[in-house]
Amino acid sequence: GQPVSNLIGDYYIFQNVMSEHSIHVSFKVRPVPYHITVNKHGGDLNTVNPSGRIEVMGGSSQTFEFIAHTGYELEKVLVDGQPVTIQNNRYEFQNVAANHTLDVYFKVISHKVRFVDWDGTVLKEETVEHGQKAMPPADPVREGHVFTGWDGSYNEVSTETIVTAQYKPNQYRVIFKGWDGATLKTETVDYGAAATAPEPTARAGYTFSHWSADFSDVRQDITVIAVYTINQYTVTFVDHDRTVLKTETVAHG
Numbered sequence: 001g002q003p004v005s006n007l008i009g010d011y012y013i014f015q016n017v018m019s020e021h022s023i024h025v026s027f028k029v030r031p032v033p034y035h036i037t038v039n040k041h042g043g044d045l046n047t048v049n050p051s052g053r054i055e056v057m058g059g060s061s062q063t064f065e066f067i068a069h070t071g072y073e074l075e076k077v078l079v080d081g082q083p084v085t086i087q088n089n090r091y092e093f094q095n096v097a098a099n100h101t102l103d104v105y106f107k108v109i110s111h112k113v114r115f116v117d118w119d120g121t122v123l124k125e126e127t128v129e130h131g132q133k134a135m136p137p138a139d140p141v142r143e144g145h146v147f148t149g150w151d152g153s154y155n156e157v158s159t160e161t162i163v164t165a166q167y168k169p170n171q172y173r174v175i176f177k178g179w180d181g182a183t184l185k186t187e188t189v190d191y192g193a194a195a196t197a198p199e200p201t202a203r204a205g206y207t208f209s210h211w212s213a214d215f216s217d218v219r220q221d222i223t224v225i226a227v228y229t230i231n232q233y234t235v236t237f238v239d240h241d242r243t244v245l246k247t248e249t250v251a252h253g
Helices: none
Strands: 034-041 048-049 052-057 062-067 072-079 090-093 102-110 110-116 122-129 145-150 161-169 172-175 183-190 206-211 222-228 232-238 244-251
Touching: 034 048, 062 102, 072 090
Parallel strands: 034 102, 110 161, 172 222
Antiparallel strands: 034 052, 048 062, 062 090, 072 102, 110 122, 145 161, 172 183, 206 222, 232 244
């Protein structure tokens, strides 16, 4: 009933036997080692942890973690050629009883880049891989404006991106002149904007009426002249007794 420890390999030797003995031998199951072979596909910086050829004792479990590098995402995982469901970027083999292969696929993330005009019109839409450059469309044309470029970066795309065309308005000169041809004001105005008129000069015997041209939506160089109407007076002729003999309207001068 006493355990022995002086085994020689798988043998025990009774020496100098002087009486009867009994021996009880107990056996236990020795776990069989299996292997899980990991194959990673796509992107050298992506990680499967652990990786390589992993030894797992029969009946035990082994968890693998999948870590995608910036610009990549996990695409799919195959166990022995069959797709499996992944939770929290991990997969666990349970109660391992055979050799397995684990194929892990990563793919580059793609982003949409949309080039739009000043009014929101989509000029071009392109899908590019993470970190790559989008190609803008030909320079757009806008009446009365000069295209100056795009308002966002599209050289190293890392997210969904909207890039808007930028313009500089053309500028025009508006000259306001008085009735005598004297320049009252000169103003530089953006395309489509309004000029601000000066106070018209006084003119003896005349009343200012209006300006000769519209300047509320300027789209070219214009000269605007003050327009006046001549004042009118009433002349009444009366007799000695104040009887009205004649009434006449006469222009100034």
